[in-house]
Amino acid sequence: MDSSFNVADSSDWLETPLSYLAPVEQVLRCQVCKDFFDTPMITSCSHTFCSLCIRRCLTNDGRCPVCRANDQEMKLRSNAIIQELVDVFQTARPIVLQLGKEVKATRDGLVKRAKKRKIEDTDIDDEENVDKPYNGRRKTRSQQQSNPFVVEPSMDQAMGDQKDGDLQPDDGLAACPICKARMKEEAVFTHLDIHNKPETVAQAEAEQSRLTILLHFFISILISVNANCDSRRPRTKRELLHELDIWDKTQGRQVYNSSNGGGGSSSVMDKDFDGAAWATSHDSDFQNLIARARRKTKPKAEDIRTTEESNVPVPEHSNGNEILPNHILLASKITDDPDRVPQAQQDNVTSAARNRPVEVPFVDLEPED
Amino acid sequence: MASSTASRRLFLEYKNLTSNPPDGITAGPVSEDDIFLWEALIQGPDGTPFEGGIFPAELKFPKDYPLNPPTMRFLGEVWHPNVYANGLVCISILHAPGDDPHHYEKASERWSPIQSVEKILISVMSMLAEPNDESPANIEAAKMWRERRGEFERKVREGVRRSLGVS
Ligand SMILES: [Zn+2]
Ligand SMILES: [Zn+2]
Ligand SMILES: [Zn+2]
Numbered sequence: 107m108d109s110s111f112n113v114a115d116s117s118d119w120l121e122t123p124l125s126y127l128a129p130v131e132q133v134l135r136c137q138v139c140k141d142f143f144d145t146p147m148i149t150s151c152s153h154t155f156c157s158l159c160i161r162r163c164l165t166n167d168g169r170c171p172v173c174r175a176n177d178q179e180m181k182l183r184s185n186a187i188i189q190e191l192v193d194v195f196q197t198a199r200p201i202v203l204q205l206g207k208e209v210k211a212t213r214d215g216l217v218k219r220a221k222k223r224k225i226e227d228t229d230i231d232d233e234e235n236v237d238k239p240y241n242g243r244r245k246t247r248s249q250q251q252s253n254p255f256v257v258e259p260s261m262d263q264a265m266g267d268q269k270d271g272d273l274q275p276d277d278g279l280a281a282c283p284i285c286k287a288r289m290k291e292e293a294v295f296t297h298l299d300i301h302n303k304p305e306t307v308a309q310a311e312a313e314q315s316r317l318t319i320l321l322h323f324f325i326s327i328l329i330s331v332n333a334n335c336d337s338r339r340p341r342t343k344r345e346l347l348h349e350l351d352i353w354d355k356t357q358g359r360q361v362y363n364s365s366n367g368g369g370g371s372s373s374v375m376d377k378d379f380d381g382a383a384w385a386t387s388h389d390s391d392f393q394n395l396i397a398r399a400r401r402k403t404k405p406k407a408e409d410i411r412t413t414e415e416s417n418v419p420v421p422e423h424s425n426g427n428e429i430l431p432n433h434i435l436l437a438s439k440i441t442d443d444p445d446r447v448p449q450a451q452q453d454n455v456t457s458a459a460r461n462r463p464v465e466v467p468f469v470d471l472e473p474e475d
Numbered sequence: 476m477a478s479s480t481a482s483r484r485l486f487l488e489y490k491n492l493t494s495n496p497p498d499g500i501t502a503g504p505v506s507e508d509d510i511f512l513w514e515a516l517i518q519g520p521d522g523t524p525f526e527g528g529i530f531p532a533e534l535k536f537p538k539d540y541p542l543n544p545p546t547m548r549f550l551g552e553v554w555h556p557n558v559y560a561n562g563l564v565c566i567s568i569l570h571a572p573g574d575d576p577h578h579y580e581k582a583s584e585r586w587s588p589i590q591s592v593e594k595i596l597i598s599v600m601s602m603l604a605e606p607n608d609e610s611p612a613n614i615e616a617a618k619m620w621r622e623r624r625g626e627f628e629r630k631v632r633e634g635v636r637r638s639l640g641v642s
Pocket of ligand 1: 136137138139140141143144155156159
């Protein structure tokens with residue numbers, strides 16, 4: 107496979123004499139994303155994950171992924187020492203790994219030369235075979251000595267470029283959500299008929315998934331904003347928007363397409379997106395979603411307010427950047443009133459971050475009967 | 476989960492599986508264009524009627540992986556109580572914690588975001604060796620495995636030989 111598969115991971119140490127560092131690196135990686143911890147948070151059951159990872163897990167099923175104890179986002183605490191460990195380890199990593207590889211190359215070189223000397227001493231006629239696997243032609247000793255340290259290029263560089271890569275092929279086509287066949291975006295909806303669903307069932311499903319996707323969109327915004335509040339290095343509005351854009355293009359887009367007759371024009375992240383019109387036309391959806399969320403999270407009901415109050419100011423981030431674009435304001439108003447934030451949550455925030463995380467109500471996304 | 480998170484994790488799992496592969500298992504993306512579709516090869520465990528067989532399977536990952544598990548489907552014939560006629564594997568690690576169609580699985584055995592492709596494939600290998608007949612996906616195979624073990628093993632061996640083209 108090509109270099110896009112070249113990501114740094116703990117198995118890099120196994121190719122060096124420093125293989126005992128592999129388990130050390132594993133401990134510094136989140137068990138959910140398998141990456142180094144990013145803004146580590148510790149749960150009530152004392153398990154640590156990236157802020158974003160554990161928030162997504164808790165939103166998904168309300169349980170710790172390791173021990174499956176019930177937990178809540180508001181009980182998460184920053185695990186600052188782990189962040190420091192990750193930071194110093196990551197600084198040292200490329201240098202130590204390089205040293206490990208050099209030591210290995212030196213050892214291999216010494217072993218090879220020792221073997222060759224032995225062969226030269228004993229049976230000169232046979233020496234043709236020694237280096238054959240490499241290039242079919244015998245290298246001179248000076249060539250070998252001149253380049254004993256063959257070190258691979260840093261994997262971190264290769265990884266940096268592809269970290270946020272968009273995997274959709276850039277062919278201007280859209281994929282059928284069922285068979286993944288690629289076709290013009292506007293053709294997807296008609297094509298779906300091939301998959302033989304009675305129309306009414308398909309419509310009911312499209313309606314259900316449209317509601318679900320709207321709710322998912324709300325929630326994914328809240329999660330991203332909250333994780334950003336926890337971070338010592340909060341991302342800018344541009345970075346957050348980029349992530350939401352990827353979400354929209356992947357998970358969001360296919361549902362918009364199948365529920366809007368394939369026009370594909372109402373994507374939430376489009377530049378020319380008319381936020382106000384969109385909010386108005388989806389007002390009943392929001393009301394519906396909020397009503398359902400409220401029913402399922404009775405104690406928090408007063409925290410969630412309706413979409414009419416859409417002129418509430420956005421909470422300012424510590425660096426003065428506005429976090430959310432106007433058309434996502436609907437989601438942010440849940441926290442506009444400091445009196446409504448539970449005490450425990452405020453305690454958490456003062457130690458961990460400058461910004462108040464938004465509490466995501468736990469919502470069961472299964473269709474109701 | 477944002478699908479860039481999902482694909483990055485799949486890259487990491489693939490890297491780890493290739494540099495540190497478990498015995499009798501290989502797995503990786505079918506093509507570089509789609510990290511969400513993998514093919515795996517599982518060796519039939521020694522000392523079982525599946526011994527000597529190589530079983531290709533396809534893994535399809537959801538865009539919110541690892542919040543939810545992939546599905547796994549054997550691409551050839553596998554006569555086994557926990558494998559549907561279409562090859563779909565029915566095993567607790569592939570079931571999300573919330574959905575327990577059979578109401579017998581312990582939550583601790585089901586999918587969690589900390590599970591991995593490697594753990595799935597190891598579980599499937601031990602499933603081949605030890606079927607779970609509490610929740611048969613293939614009722615006929617389960618019945619045969621329970622009541623006529625000799626016939627079950629013969630049938631599996633024949634399938635293995637056919638798949639290797641030496642029948
Ligand atoms: Zn993580
Ligand atoms: Zn736990
Ligand atoms: Zn299709």
